[in-house]
Amino acid sequence: MTGRVKTALKVVDNSHTEAEAAFQEAAKQTAPMVERFSAHREKIGLAVKELESERYELISRRDLLRRQAEAFEAGFAAHIADVESTLKLYEGGLNSTALSD
Secondary structure: OHHHHHHHHOOOOOHHHHHHHHHHHHHHHHHHHHHHHHHHHHHHHHHHHHHHHHHHHHHHHHHHHHHHHHHHHHHHHHHHHHHHHHHHHHHHHHHHOOOOO
């Protein structure tokens, strides 16, 4: 406040008071824009967080599906190996046994 008193006491034209009034008016006009900007920034931030959450969820699902597919493939390979070994046993047994007439 002392700055205003000192400038008011000096012998100068009124351009500084007009400029001060213009600055105050401009500050009043930019306040809603700043509020809208911060509201949009918050909305964008929220959207980014939602997308990151969705990305993490999709990555988790993909990894789960990959593990399930690998487990299925391992189980299927074990089953095929079991069938092949059983087939070899039967083939070996049929070939080694003499047929009696």
